[in-house]
Amino acid sequence: MSTHQTTSLLLGLAVIVLLARLLGALARRLGQPAVIGEVLAGIALGPTVVNGALSEHLFPADTRPLLSALAAVGVAVFMFIVGLEVDATLLRGNTSLATTVSLSSILVPFGLGTLLALYLADDYGTDDKTGFMLFLGIAMSITAFPVLARILTDRHMTHTSLGAMAIACAAIGDVLAWTLLAVIVAASGSADADQWRMLLAIPYLAAMLLAVRPLLRRYAESRPHLTLTPTVFACVLAGLLLSAAATEWVGLHYIFGAFLFGAVLPRTGTDRLRTHIHDRLGQMTSTLLLPVFFLVSGLQVDLSTLDGSALGALALILLVAVGGKFLGAFTAARLHRMPPRPAAALATLMNTRGLTELIVLNVGLQLGFLGRDLYSLMVVMAVITTAMTGPLLNWILGRPTAADTATPYAPDPPAETETVRTAA
Template sequence: MDTHQTTSLLVGLAALVVLARLLGVLAQRLGQPAVIGEVLAGIALGPTLFGGAVTDALFPDDIRPLLTALAAIGVAVFMFIVGFDWDAAMIRGSGGLAASVSLSSILLPFSLGMLLALHLMDDYGTGDRTAFMLFMGIAMSITAFPVLARILTDRRMNRTPLGVVALACASIDDVLAWTLLAGVVAISGPADQEQWRIVLAVPYLLFMLFVIRPLLRRYAARRPELRLTPATFAFVLAGLLLSAAATEWVGLHYIFGAFLFGVILPRSGVERLRDEVQDRLGQMNGTLLLPVFFLVAGLNVDLSGLGTSGVGALLLILLVAIGGKFSGAFLAARLNRVPVRQSAALATLMNTRGLTELIVLNVGLQMGFLGPDLYSLMVVMAVVTTAMAGPMLTWVVGRPGQDSGRLRIKDDDAERMVDTTI
């Protein structure tokens, strides 16, 4: 890099960080997750507004490969944190309700998404018909566990029965969605002379789960109150990057390796370590690297030429995305004898897509499953479904403190009510 490139990169990053922070705070003031404002900051710098003139001035073409590299690191770190936060104990403690709601809220939107892909095939389809259909099904099935957790925390519902069930449902959704996406990438990814490497994905998964994971547990058990020392921090960073590199090399996307490394880290006795990882790694990632990802994602969003047909396609996408996810979760909850109000609350929360959806959409764009036009419409869907979650939840269960944490489950003879103070 020469002096001009270095100067442009540093100035552009400073402007991006400030803009993302300002719009993030504004979103929070409006009762929205900060990620909404940060995503809009990325879109605002893209070609949708002013023909991309702002981005051309701040980020010339010769430094954009550097932005893509920074965005990749940010996504890898984010996926690691998601995996580190994922806890199977939530699923075990929620009984069959979470499993049935999760499966239904995946299967119905997945099926509707594939049907939608058939309808959109002529205008937006890619070369691989099967991959396009499968990917659209996955994109309609996503629930963003981190954003959902943030909404529940802000409303002081994360420890209520309703909140615990919603988090369990979202965690199952995450694992199912990532598994489906990994399968689609493995089957339909670009063919090359090194495609044989994909057969190493299963041995790598087994090695991480049954060799590395027990070793890490033994290490943590010998060191009670493990803290994030410089050596531990270096190990965590190196581990997530190497795991991400391994899955990228075998033919899966690097996000799966980063997520897997977070999943295999010990859970018991490392509560302080988890908090410190969130504080140090998460804060830096959320302040600098993820806004870069939003910028890179926004550079591929162009709504300036959206015509009547595009608006029609967008409305249909929103109908399938919102209706499929809501109906699947709501019907499953009702079949488990959860009353209408609580069933609607669960279904509303499961419609939260956020950053997770953007990561999936960018994988689809990179792998050729989505074209630029449909990608732009899908990003709008991700923003809309995330923005509507908070207001919809308030409409369904009321504001915090208005009995919104109770979860009543009816059986044949009586009504059980799990109550908690919020």
């Protein structure tokens, strides 16, 4: 690296960190998740504002590959943390309801999204028509598990049965959505890998679930007072990076390997250890690496050229994204005799997309499923659907207070769940 590159990179990183922190704090003041302000910070530094003059000055072309590399590390660590938070015990007592709501909230928007892709194909389609349709369907189906968990924590709802149900549904939905996305990536042939490597994806998954997870569980059980020593922390970091590298090498995206490694780490008796891992990784990731990812995403978003046609497409995207998620989740909840108001609150929570949606959209952009114009509109959809969650919950359930301990819905004994901590 030259002196000019190093100086530009360090100055740019400082601007990214400060602007993301400022707009994130402003978003919280307005009752929104911090991720809303951080995404807007990335867009503000991109070509949308003053035709990209600011981004060209702060982030010259020779430093952008370095920013992309930092962003990739941030996303890998974030996906590891998401996998770390997925907890099967959240389903205790309401497995049928959680599974039905998750499936319905994935399949309904997925189907509507593929139909919308047929309509948008002439203006926004790519060379891979099938990949375009399937990807748009999965992009409509995403729920941001970490942002949803943060909203529930801020509203003191994590220990209510509605809150536990929402977390369980989002966790199942995350696993289903990532699985569908992995299948789409593998089936499309867009990944840059020799065809034979794809055959290793299933054996790798089986090895992680049937061999690595039991071995890690036995190791944790043999050391009941296991703490996060520098050696343990180094092994965890190496494991998530190696798992991410493995799925990237076989032709899937690295996010799947990072998520999978977090999901296979043992849970029984390791609460303190996992909390320390989260704290160590989460602070640096949320303060530096994820804002870099928001910048890299924002550099691809150009809203300065939006015309009437694009606004019409955005309206349709919002209608399908919001309507599909709400209809799927609400209908499934009502079929399980959940009262209308808690069912509406659950469906609203499932519409939260946030950072997880941005990660999926970036995968689509990298693999050629999305063009930049449609990518920009989908980013706007992600911001709007996340921002609307809080106000809609206030309208449905009322504003939260510190004394909120009521359980809006409890047909079964409330699921026991710990407060979910997230980097987002």
